[in-house]
Amino acid sequence: MSDKKRYLITAALPYANGPLHIGHLAGAYLSADIFARHLRLLGKEVAFICGSDEHGAAITMRAKKEGTTPQAIIDTNHGIIKDSFEKLGVSFDIYDRTSSKLHHKTASDFFTTLHEKGAFEEETSEQYYDEENNQFLADRYIVGTCPKCDHEEAYGDQCENCGSTLSPLELKNPTSKLSGNTPILKTTKHWYLPLNKEEGWLKDWIVDGKGRSEAWKKNVLGQAKSWLDSGLQPRAITRDIDWGIPVPLEGAEGKVLYVWFDAPIGYISATKKWAEENNKNWEDYWKSDDSSLIHFLGKDNIVFHSIIFPSMLKLHGDYILPTNVPANEFMNLEGQKLSTSRNWAVWVHEYLEDLPNYQDELRHTIIKYMPETKDSEFTWASYKEVVDADLVGNFANFINRVVVLTNKYFDGKVPDFVANAQVKDSKGENSTAGAELKVLEVKLKTLSEYISTYNFRSAQQTLLEISTIGNQFLQTNEPWKVFKKDKEAVKPVMNIALQIISALSVVCRPFIPFASDKMRTLLNLKAIEDNGEWKDLLDILAEGKPIIENEHQIGKPIHLFKRIPEEVINSQIEKLKNNQPKTINYEPVKKAIDFEDFMKIDLRVGTIIEAVKVKKSKKLLELKVALGFEERTIVSGIAEFYKPEDIIGQQVVVVVNLAPKKLRGVMSQGMVLMAENEEGKLDFVHPSHDFGNGFIVK
């Protein structure tokens, strides 16, 4: 860890078009929270910044679809998200929003400064415009016929049939996905950030590590490098929509800053607001070499935080560059990708409602399975397993044992610490109280080191090792046996055990803050103010002194955690499976065609007689279809839904006069008709009774 005086920690701004789910927590917020809490406990100056990202076309479209306003959408979601973070104990110093006045001004000024420095390029071009919706169309909202392979549903940026990269202007018969109409061409002017000019120093900085004080994670470097290697392109930073921050230039009416330009500036405006409210100077955090800037995010945001935002900061001047960009990969849920549209997620606000006061349990499980190096998975079964084993059996049980024994034998008073008193260590070897305190000190340092180097899973494991050692320590010393014959000999044992749980009450805080508070109450110790308590602990231990004083009176035993009943996880799994997609987007009806056009298509009934998977492809099956008068080889993209052996004998409808087309090296002579539902699942279209082959369908 770069040992700086001040730390500016950001977590990616959640997009306010939906609530928060566990994937978000796993991606950025819990790691950031652990990191920030740890630094505060070490007595560092910390600003932990986040807020809602509230601009962008997706929000306006959602508003249109739901018949409401963008403002209403962001107000609702900002409220839910903010509340979820608070209740879960994510300790932002400020959770701001990009629709705020201050942010508008900050982003606007930032743009102006860059513009005055001549950092942008202007370019006028023709773009498709949907007259019904009064807006320019993003590439993905235009479909048409591919100029290369005549596939009829190519997108504005790419044809999924032949894989070629396209521009919307190349498409034949372009159609707006919004209205189904043919869009018109309009000229429009946009400002571009010429990232290609920044390549030089970015390479030095990212690839060679020039001017960086910390090693970056492998996945982050990999992503950033691949962007650099493929050559950076100028990126448009303005858009023709009416929701966002107006471009502060003459002749730019009706244009706004593109969200990814305005969003990261949100970190700056939020810092300003926080500084104002707390009597601090925001520039100390953003413009001083004493400060370390660390961006936490999920992998989809790597390019913005490693390349684009640093370029913006550098071009603006005065700003420091990020020390590190610790990005996590993605978390899956019960074997499947999290998906907002399919409602396949554990929503944080729903979790908090269903399982109130189980915040630490969720935090612990997500940290345990945090996708630090690769995608990981959350299952309710593992949630129960981890809570029962780690939190109940190991952690809380150890604390409970100590508290019960102390109450039983010494009326809840801490017996005296004697440094050279004889005790057994966790392995059963002879040791002294002082030596055992050293063992604890070493563990605390290891734990601290892991957090500082972004190894949060290892850190959590180290935390649990401390209570494991505690459990072993009790086992080898057997105070319940010894007490019967030698009360004095039990005193140093219980003292050490109490030292350990006192330390735990502090160092567990970044992970399970609610338990930390309960432990302080239970032990009758001063409430933690997140201000150097961990450092104090290490200082005391370094002097060989005990953490909790002799004769200190602790409270009565309580259960910090409870086992998760089987019914709870069953009902959660049930709930997940019953979730239906909330909205269905029906494809717009295509343009009318003549009867003659329709009759050009020759459809026939056939039967699949052979099926094998096409090598090197995941979607394609090579089928042999009997059509009566002949047999055809047809390649069909159904491998994800059907096993080859299961579809032999299946009757199908085939387009027999479609021009042959080579797919993955196999010539396909026709097309099997399939119905596709909103999840993209495919099913055969076929006669409802066994029918001969080769007959016409009309």
Next chain:
RNA sequence: UGCGGGGUGGAGCAGUAGGUAGCUCGUUGGGCUCAUAACCCAAAGGUCGUAAGUUCGAGUCUUACCCCCGCAACCA
């Protein structure tokens, strides 16, 4: 197709700078009874995706291939 990540005992994962293969859960046996049927000890179980190469020595480096996941659609 381009790019990123990965393939390690039954399951889920660690393996940092090449030198006896670790952890959690599960399984089996034992111990303890202070504790939330929690805790502690021990055992069984792996040719580290495949093939070749570098090396005295490779899970760890090189090359080829096979397989899985993700990003290339403003969902961390």
